[in-house]
Amino acid sequence: MEKATDLLSSSQSMFSLKSLKLKTKQQELLLRISILGLVYILAFITRLFSVLRYESMIHEFDPYFNYRTTLYLTQKGFYEFWNWFDSESWYPLGRIIGGTLYPGLMVTAAFIYWILRLLRFAVHIREVCVLTAPFFASNTTLVAYFFGKELWDTGAGLVAAALIAICPGYISRSVAGSYDNEGVAIFALLLTFYLFVKAVKTGSLAWSLASALGYFYMVSAWGGYVFIINLIPLYVLVLLVVGRYSMRLYVAYNCMYILGMLLAMQIRFVGFQHVQSGEHMAAMGVFFLMQVFYFLDWVKHLLNDQKLFQAFLRITLTCAISVGVIALGVGTASGYISPWTGRFYSLLDPTYAKDHIPIIASVSEHQPTAWSSFMFDFHILLILFPAGLYFCFKRLSDATIFIVMYGLTSMYFAGVMVRLILVATPAVCLISAIAVSATIKNLSLLVRTKTKPTQAGSGKGTTSTKASSKGALDQSLPYQKNGAIALLVGAFYLLTRYAIHCTWVTSEAYSSPSIVLAARGAHGNRVIFDDYREAYFWLRQNTPQDAKVMSWWDYGYQITAMGNRTVIVDNNTWNNTHIATVGRAMSSYEDEAYEIMRSLDVDYVLVVFGGVTGYSSDDINKLTVKFFSPFFVISFSVFLWMVRIGGGVFPVIKEPDYLVNGEYRVDKGAAPKMLNCLMYKLSYYRFGELTTEYGQPPGYDRARGVEIGNKDIKLEYLEEAFTTSNWIVRIYKVKPPKNRW
């Protein structure tokens, strides 16, 4: 008896201990929150490689413009920013900044900056700008979690968050310092989609209002909002066709479309495009279609007569469609509705840009994607994606239909343009997460159910074996448990490989700021080429305040932001003629170019030249704008693009003049026009006297591996003003005209 009471008391004390412990639900919650927290932090810190390797700096080209405008916004306030006429770019045209940019990114960064200032953190705006993209990447993981939860279950949500946190396709545009619209926009994109799916699922006005606001944020941040405004109507249309029309869908879409449209009109750069541009007409068409559907539903409810209704349906549909077509035709014909833009066409037809808009095609990130870069950016997700699609089809719901459509369309676009891999990344991550989560869940369930009876029956030697053998007899497959364990290990291995691959890609390929170049020296030490900043700082300090600098448009934003000088053309390629004029000047003889430069009021000419260091992304040669990595070099000649763009507007410039037998060369066998054009002269001025490599003749171009063809270059109208220590940037001063007497 004593023993019994003892046992009782001990068991009671155990119970009291147990009640202190967390319940399963709470444990799960804790686990989930800590995993999410870790993923959140991981997404942030994996993007800090560039800060550790180099410094806290803005990367590449466009971010410099964004940084400059953000600086202006924080210094002068929102109204000044909104009304800013920038006379430092596109000289002599200038640029209306407020009306030609998506302000979302700048306002976001300035807002974060002001909040931090309010909380008495004396941060510099540059730090805020550098860390904006990683911060939003972290937020994207949260959205991915909720989206995954909405699509499948919490497990899929967690996996999606973890996958997207380190997916190279996303990291490529969101490392610290990559202060570009996309950094914020992917967050906004995914948020809008999530909120819309939630709205469709619940039919709640509140969620659809939230998705309209998300859409507004997206519109304010990136031109890619066109994807949303076309995908969502397409999705609604598909739901209508497959007979999944519901009141929930009606509420969600109408509220989201109308409010989203009205809000989007507040962005000056977008303006009335929602009602005037061909790209936005699909959304409007679907909106009207919804009304027709609703009306028909109502009539059907009233009529209660199948035959009568069929007739009515036919008449109404015919009327509605013909009215729609006529409206569209009249709108387009009268010019009220603008036709699709070239960029839109080039998305639908990959070959369009090459033939019609060379300026779009000249950007390497607008090239069709190579398989290697798919593999590079997605790794195992590429294989998991179809598996996830299978799971989605197996459990079709409004939400999974959406993610399937998102995945398939964005995958197509990713194939058309390298940069759109970014848009596909969240979808690929979500769908893969479903595959991973569902597979692992099934496998672990198999492993667990099998172990339970064995454990329970293990009390008695022979009994247990019997029980387990009976259990095994119940199962249909032998070695199922072992198979499941093996598959689990395999999945674990694959995911580990993915994590290793992502980290490697991030640190090796995507964390280079491209302003500062790093190379390995002869003794394995790191050599830094900081020539760009050397040149820009020289311009900033040692040229007159109002000096105008001519360079190829790639460097425009950097010159205005870092050199603080007026440029003729910059990365905002809205005026083809102006760019062509610069292209023409660069590809003409010096005296002709001088006339053009005089007419453009140019004081300095800046060229990028890699002949000394072997830096191949220079003006004469090949360019790998965004992907400065050895893994995929999308090569083409910037200079030939100058010729091509120049020739597109000024037929005087003919591409064949610069080629020998269709071949592009700079050595002795080069075309005479090539050897004497301004770009060649400026790049190779006095280069013929320099010995770059041991055992090679002077004037050996290391970037192209040839001895240059014209070593005796004399400049008549320009003079060398500055050349950086590794000759990467060369700046020439345009001499004033000669005195007549």
Place this chain on the structure above:
Amino acid sequence: MTIRLYLLFSFFVLLAQWSPALSDLVISKLDRKIDLTSQVVRVTANLKIENTGNDPISEVLLPFGDHQAKDLAFLVATTSEGKGKTKTSSSSLPIKVVNPEGMPPSLTWYSVSLPKELAKGKSLNLEVRTAFTHALQPFPEKITQADIQLLVFQESAYYISPYAVNVQSLSVKLPEPKVESYTKLENTKFSGSEIKYGPYENLPPFSFSHIAVHFVSNKPFAVAQELVREIEVSHWGNVQITEHYNLVNAGARSSGEFSRLEYQARPHLRGASSFGHLVAKLPPRAHSIYYRDEIGNISTSNLWGDSSKTLLQIEPRYPMFGGWKTSFTIGYGLPLKDYLFRAEGKRFLNISFGCPIEEVVVENLVVKVVLPEGSKDISVSVPFPVKESRETKFSHLDMIGRPVVVLEKTNAVHEHNQYFQVYYRFSNLSLLREPMMLISGFFFLFVACIIYMHADLTISKSSPSYLAKLQWDEVQTALQQIQSIINRCLGIHDKLEASLRELSRTGDVQACKAARKSADNMLKELSKDLKPSLSFLQSSPLSASLYSKVEDLVAKEKELQEKLIVKHTTVTDSYEKKSGGRDIENRIAPIQQRITALRQEVDDLLEIIDEI
């Protein structure tokens, strides 16, 4: 410029000829050395003064021409006693600007107060050291990359003084033994890199004779148009110094092409007048040193040091040719205990004033001392005159801002690199304010979260959705209760099984029975506990769909209980009867099978309910 100087000097001469001697002082011997080896002209004059009058004299007047006074950066006078090698110099004497009457107007007068009055017939050695900036003019003003830089220096061969000078001499030291031209007077010698004038004897007051030296100098002309030094004191143990430079090469302007090729190939010939780097001499134990500018970090710097100094070699982004500008920032931290001391209840910061780069002339030096928030009674002591003002700076977590002492000095040279003191009061408690603010901020954040989680923010308490939610919550709690009870039951089952295993090992039937009894009691109590929750679930309309499952679960569990007890009894009974193991097994086999199946079902049901 040159012409203007000539005019000025001739003006002096005219004035000087009628000016009377000021007093009975006579300079019996004067020795001047002019050092032109850097961009700063340093003049050291050794004067031997004799009082020939009757009255004791306590002041000595030092005149400077206006153009010189404008460039005068530094002036110090010391007396030295004794003779020859046993000279000992005392501390510097107080100097003030005076305006004596009846003197030529184009002179600026400084008066040196002697440490003790000079009696009749006595003599005194006075050493006057001066430094002039901008006194060297590049001529020609524009040179190309290949040219060497030539400078012109103009002075008077005779010391301008209101007193008669008995014997005087002048020596001019040049950076290189190359000279384009120099004024030749009587007794002029040029040897090596030195030009000697004199000795000249018995010159009346205000004697003047213009000389000009045109010489080769490729010394860097690094002039900081503005240098802002910010010294931020943190009582957490750090003094953070940030220096913003606006640098220009003020030598002969470079014109024409800049050829990198030439510069790379022959930097000493084709770029002789430029300078590529500067060396900042920082205090020892300087840490966290950085070197950057508006557009980012500058990677070309080098650092080395020992226990007495830290040397930072900085290279601007590009070589500095004449007229080229650059700007950059260097920053470093210093340990607080080396620079902050206590005296008379106050704290004082003792730190050097000037620019750590020796050869740089600072046209406009602004030193800002940022004291911790809450510092009071601030006073400053600087060994030379400066302009002083106050500011407030807001940094991390500041509410009222940090007091800033702003000291401004124009034309600062290396000689100004002296220690100065800032006295203030600061209570140690204020140190804790910022961490406390952070802690309370987070505390309130969490409290707000807790309140939000617990508060009911529903607008309409009578809305059906709200009521449904309330009911659903109750159902959930009931469900959870049931689950926990079932789980406890399952735990007891496990214990029963364990007791059976114990039995097979030890054969202690009594203990096994006791265990069964206690388990039985507990199971009964638990089933009693189960009832209220079950009846609630039954009554609630929301749980209608759930109820069948729960009922099923409870029933299954009950059956499981019974079967287990049966099995237990059977096994213990057989043990009591001492029947064989095979026999027992045969007897309980059907029960065991049923138990396993039931257990599986209960687990499945629990999982299903768990997912609700």
